[in-house]
Amino acid sequence: MSTIQSRFRIQYKQFHLDTELEFPDEGVTVVFGRSGSGKTTLLRCLAGLERSPTGYMRFGDSVWQDESQNKFVPVHRRPIGMVFQEARLFPHLTVRDNLNYGYRRITPDHRKITFGQVADLMDLHPLLERRPQKLSGGEQQRVAIGRALLTSPRLLLLDEPLANLDAQRKQDILPFLIRLRKEMKLPIVYVTHSLGEVLQLVDTLILLQEGKSVATGPANEVLSRLDLAGKTGPSTVGSVLTTTVAGHEAEFGLTRVQYRDQSLYIPEQPLEVGSPLRVHLLAQDISIALGKSETPTSVLNLLPATILEIGPTDPKGSSVNLKLDVGEPILATITRKSLAHLKLKPGMQVYATVKAVKMVHEIEGY
Amino acid sequence: MDFSIIDWQPIWITLKLAVITVSVLLLIGTPVAWWLAHTPSRARVWVEAVVALPLVLPPTVLGFYLLIALGANGVIGGPFQSVTGSSLAFSFAGLVIASTLYSFPFVVQPLQGAFEAAGKTYLEAAWSLRASKWDAFFSVASPMAVRGYLTATVLGFAHTVGEFGVVLMVGGNIPGKTKVVSIAIYDHVEALEYSQAHWLSGGLLLFSFIVLLIVYAFNRRLPVHVS
Numbered sequence: 001m002s003t004i005q006s007r008f009r010i011q012y013k014q015f016h017l018d019t020e021l022e023f024p025d026e027g028v029t030v031v032f033g034r035s036g037s038g039k040t041t042l043l044r045c046l047a048g049l050e051r052s053p054t055g056y057m058r059f060g061d062s063v064w065q066d067e068s069q070n071k072f073v074p075v076h077r078r079p080i081g082m083v084f085q086e087a088r089l090f091p092h093l094t095v096r097d098n099l100n101y102g103y104r105r106i107t108p109d110h111r112k113i114t115f116g117q118v119a120d121l122m123d124l125h126p127l128l129e130r131r132p133q134k135l136s137g138g139e140q141q142r143v144a145i146g147r148a149l150l151t152s153p154r155l156l157l158l159d160e161p162l163a164n165l166d167a168q169r170k171q172d173i174l175p176f177l178i179r180l181r182k183e184m185k186l187p188i189v190y191v192t193h194s195l196g197e198v199l200q201l202v203d204t205l206i207l208l209q210e211g212k213s214v215a216t217g218p219a220n221e222v223l224s225r226l227d228l229a230g231k232t233g234p235s236t237v238g239s240v241l242t243t244t245v246a247g248h249e250a251e252f253g254l255t256r257v258q259y260r261d262q263s264l265y266i267p268e269q270p271l272e273v274g275s276p277l278r279v280h281l282l283a284q285d286i287s288i289a290l291g292k293s294e295t296p297t298s299v300l301n302l303l304p305a306t307i308l309e310i311g312p313t314d315p316k317g318s319s320v321n322l323k324l325d326v327g328e329p330i331l332a333t334i335t336r337k338s339l340a341h342l343k344l345k346p347g348m349q350v351y352a353t354v355k356a357v358k359m360v361h362e363i364e365g366y
Numbered sequence: 367m368d369f370s371i372i373d374w375q376p377i378w379i380t381l382k383l384a385v386i387t388v389s390v391l392l393l394i395g396t397p398v399a400w401w402l403a404h405t406p407s408r409a410r411v412w413v414e415a416v417v418a419l420p421l422v423l424p425p426t427v428l429g430f431y432l433l434i435a436l437g438a439n440g441v442i443g444g445p446f447q448s449v450t451g452s453s454l455a456f457s458f459a460g461l462v463i464a465s466t467l468y469s470f471p472f473v474v475q476p477l478q479g480a481f482e483a484a485g486k487t488y489l490e491a492a493w494s495l496r497a498s499k500w501d502a503f504f505s506v507a508s509p510m511a512v513r514g515y516l517t518a519t520v521l522g523f524a525h526t527v528g529e530f531g532v533v534l535m536v537g538g539n540i541p542g543k544t545k546v547v548s549i550a551i552y553d554h555v556e557a558l559e560y561s562q563a564h565w566l567s568g569g570l571l572l573f574s575f576i577v578l579l580i581v582y583a584f585n586r587r588l589p590v591h592v593s
Contacts, residue, residue, distance in 0.1 A: 047494060049490055076493045076501075084487070090488060090506055090510070092510055092512075101492070101497075102494075105495060105501075147495065148494070
């Protein structure tokens, strides 16, 4: 598998970036971090908008930057598409001319996608003759994504494309991004400070903290690492499960999803049976039982689990994180008192009860 | 009405001077304004102060130094004379140089303002869409600065038409060569030829007003709005 490899070191007065990364050049790579963690600067380095004096960057077989060889491919010669936080549509051009701006600048034999295809994909036909100022924020971002796609990029870079949109607009854009991931074989690097917004998209996760990358890997692996649990904030500690919709129980307002040979009930989703769906299990919503209870309980989701690892205990805090194997690694947060009371040890067979399953969009934060 | 009393020659010289000066100014002023708008260099404030000097200097001071520089022994006039054999001082070419310097801030400042307002963000977007730096300048930065260009052109033109002190000192007052309208009016008044002075002054007044009117009307209709 080919990869994107980079090494950037940038020193500003208030801020520094010092990262060395290697990640797959396929699927969606999410760069996640607080504001000021350097994620936008990292993206700008990948695009060639910033130049690290000692930097190195390789995309597949092509080296775009190697300062030791004095090599730096300028932005306009890189086969990238860039979407900025503010759409940056040219105000003196119509939507159609904005879309054509990059399309006209690549040679016809490099065009892998047509104007019509992009207009269909991003649903832009009703907007074509309008001026960017007359569009809503969500429409502007759709045009900006379409404009970038029309250069037939080999790498798409998105800098918090949803950050300036309200919750409703986010909901409007997200299906387009999901469609993009599904229909185009295009590696995407997506910068965000809100993990919830990208849970349906993410394949690889890069966690950035104070200019350094603290973790890189498959999303679920990174999210379920105990040593990182404290770093992502309580509202994101947990795991992502990739499931398939198995059926609906409309009379109860529930949807049943499946992963491996396990199933979970979640609030009803407007999805067809067989559709893929990622669900987020927050560690704080998962508790442990030693055996299947003889007395009836209200818990619907009961998964057989093996304790893999017990996180470090903070003598001042009351809780502790556990890593469980339920077919996939997941995290659970329980009290230290329960840990002692149940005499939990790595290797023990237990049951994980899932009180709630957060869907994408519901979690904001970090 | 007797139009024969109007001396048309200064009018043509004035228009020719203004058109040439503005063209030169836009050509030189654009890169200077661009540099001022985008450079992180510390030299910027120095260049800005120099560019703005004609705004505060009495025209006679500028005219005096220019006269020396353009003269047969001056830093510009000397080499010019040895190459072409003719003098820059008291010539139309000398007048163009003087007007260009004198009206420089009137062109550079609106352009700089327009480039700064558009910022670098749209340029970055253009680069990421495969536009080279030159391409991005012509296809994004300059059309977005169209109001700035309009203001710069009008101010540069009007200021050149209206100048008096500098052209008098550098150009002398040679009929058919360097005698412009403002000086012709002065001459007419000196000679108590009030009706000729009326024709030229009234004409200049009307011309200036119409130009400004067109500009303001046009400016409102331009599509570009950059906050």
